[in-house]
Amino acid sequence: MAFRLYNTLTQELEVFHPLQGNTVRMYTCGPTVYNFVHIGNFRTFTFQDILRRWLRYRGYQLNHVMNVTDVDDKIILNAAKENKSIEDYTASFTRSFFEDAAALHLEQPEHVAPATKHIGVMVDAIEKLAAKGCTYTSDGSTYFRISSFPQYGKLSHNDFSGIRAGARVDVDEYDKADARDFVLWKGKKGDEPSWPTPFGEGRPGWHIECSAMAMQYLGGTLDIHAGGVDLVFPHHENEIAQSESITGRQFARFWLHSEHLHNESQKMSKSLGNFFTLRDLLKEGYQPEAIRYLLASVPYRKKLNFTFEGLKAAARSIERLRDFELRLATSRFAPGCDGALSERSREAIRQFEEGMDDDLNTAEALAAIFEYVRTINTAIDANKFCEDNRWEAAKVLEVFDSVFDVLKPYEAKVAPEGSGTSNGSGITDADVEARISERTAAKKSRNFKRADEIRGELLEVGITLEDTKDGVRWKRK
Numbered sequence: 001m002a003f004r005l006y007n008t009l010t011q012e013l014e015v016f017h018p019l020q021g022n023t024v025r026m027y028t029c030g031p032t033v034y035n036f037v038h039i040g041n042f043r044t045f046t047f048q049d050i051l052r053r054w055l056r057y058r059g060y061q062l063n064h065v066m067n068v069t070d071v072d073d074k075i076i077l078n079a080a081k082e083n084k085s086i087e088d089y090t091a092s093f094t095r096s097f098f099e100d101a102a103a104l105h106l107e108q109p110e111h112v113a114p115a116t117k118h119i120g121v122m123v124d125a126i127e128k129l130a131a132k133g134c135t136y137t138s139d140g141s142t143y144f145r146i147s148s149f150p151q152y153g154k155l156s157h158n159d160f161s162g163i164r165a166g167a168r169v170d171v172d173e174y175d176k177a178d179a180r181d182f183v184l185w186k187g188k189k190g191d192e193p194s195w196p197t198p199f200g201e202g203r204p205g206w207h208i209e210c211s212a213m214a215m216q217y218l219g220g221t222l223d224i225h226a227g228g229v230d231l232v233f234p235h236h237e238n239e240i241a242q243s244e245s246i247t248g249r250q251f252a253r254f255w256l257h258s259e260h261l262h263n264e265s266q267k268m269s270k271s272l273g274n275f276f277t278l279r280d281l282l283k284e285g286y287q288p289e290a291i292r293y294l295l296a297s298v299p300y301r302k303k304l305n306f307t308f309e310g311l312k313a314a315a316r317s318i319e320r321l322r323d324f325e326l327r328l329a330t331s332r333f334a335p336g337c338d339g340a341l342s343e344r345s346r347e348a349i350r351q352f353e354e355g356m357d358d359d360l361n362t363a364e365a366l367a368a369i370f371e372y373v374r375t376i377n378t379a380i381d382a383n384k385f386c387e388d389n390r391w392e393a394a395k396v397l398e399v400f401d402s403v404f405d406v407l408k409p410y411e412a413k414v415a416p417e418g419s420g421t422s423n424g425s426g427i428t429d430a431d432v433e434a435r436i437s438e439r440t441a442a443k444k445s446r447n448f449k450r451a452d453e454i455r456g457e458l459l460e461v462g463i464t465l466e467d468t469k470d471g472v473r474w475k476r477k
């Protein structure tokens with residue numbers, strides 16, 4: 001069976017293939033860096049990591065962009081409270097996010113795009129919308145007129161035909177089924193950070209960053225757009241309205257949404273205060289691989305209730321697999337090969353693949369592995385397992401671990417709270433990528449002075465850049 005994914009847009013399981021060639025163009029909504037990211041957020045990012053790995057297992061290459069929201073109401077408020085610029089305030093939380101992600105063995109997207117480094121493309125996008133008559137200005141802010149996009153509601157499957165034209169909203173999140181014209185550009189208030197534009201000094205609304213950056217890096221039509229289920233409305237609905245109004249084309253073919261991590265039957269969230277950060281759990285002595293396993297083990301479209309019992313059970317499951325791996329590696333077996341057990345190993349891989357192909361059904365995939373381990377342990381006890389069955393069993397574990405990545409103990413890499421950096425140079429790979437994107441954007445707009453400054457700043461922290469015909473390569477000194 002082919003690889004199928006549930007598409008929120010069509011409300012159906014659909015066979016997945018990229019639109020062009022072998023590369024999957026994917027955009028995922030990243031963190032808002034106003035605090036430490038919690039493990040609820042990491043459930044969504046873990047799902048995206050599992051998706052990346054399964055796409056690769058199925059032979060595809062990835063071009064994945066993730067944004068970092070580094071300007072919004074909360075950031076501005078918190079930075080002001082601490083008397084910091086928003087750059088200083090968000091830099092340490094951005095670093096912490098990537099350290100935590102690395103501690104959970106989450107792969108880095110090919111591009112990390114901080115919003116404040118992409119104001120130019122957002123301004124361009126808003127100007128295009130204005131030229132098409134989709135915007136209006138009120139009190140110095142620019143709004144998207146949703147009545148200009150008759151398909152509004154197609155992702156969240158809400159019927160907005162009775163909306164009140166002209167009702168507007170300035171905040172980025174609002175009630176379900178309450179469609180209102182949303183803000184694209186917020187007019188400057190007080191001494192908030194702001195950028196000059198032809199339509200006034202101000203700062204972007206939240207939704208425009210994702211449309212503008214996705215299209216900048218990936219073109220008009222993405223293969224996959226993903227995020228947590230709370231983003232379906234209004235954020236992703238608004239992204240569609242913005243992007244499709246600009247291009248006249250479908251913005252994303254597959255929309256994937258992961259369900260929430262709950263704590264005591266309530267969504268884990270910063271605003272409710274019922275959250276744990278990764279650092280909270282590591283400080284208590286829990287292993288990052290157990291946290292990753294727990295977050296990945298329940299299929300992404302099902303709610304997952306976080307409990308410490310569940311976390312301990314995850315650690316025990318990993319232990320069982322590691323014991324099995326050790327037993328395989330260290331036991332002596334009779335020479336030869338048991339044909340039925342060879343077939344059993346192939347069957348285990350088939351079942352694992354069937355589970356993952358079925359909309360990333362990780363529970364099915366895990367069940368296949370544990371069932372297999374039980375069978376093989378019994379066969380070893382009965383002296384049926386032979387020397388040439390050993391590598392076949394190792395292959396089953398290798399396939400499992402190419403997705404779950406929990407068999408080898410992790411090095412604990414998370415720095416103590418607030419300390420910030422993950423390596424000697426004080427700059428993470430993600431930061432380097434972000435600076436390179438900024439430099440590329442500066443060159444594109446012929447701001448060569450700025451581009452050279454960025455190269456110089458990176459050199460100062462030991463990063464050298466090389467411009468090649470395939471893009472920018474970089475290395476640490």
Ligand code: AMP
Nearest residue numbers: 031032040041043044227228260261268
């Ligand atoms: P934020 O930093 O709030 O912008 O959220 C980053 C990502 O985490 C988004 O895709 C959210 O949908 C997702 N998210 C937020 N809370 C949870 C939760 N409790 N469980 C799973 N995902 C979440």
Ligand code: ZN
Nearest residue numbers: 029030210235
């Ligand atoms: Zn987004």
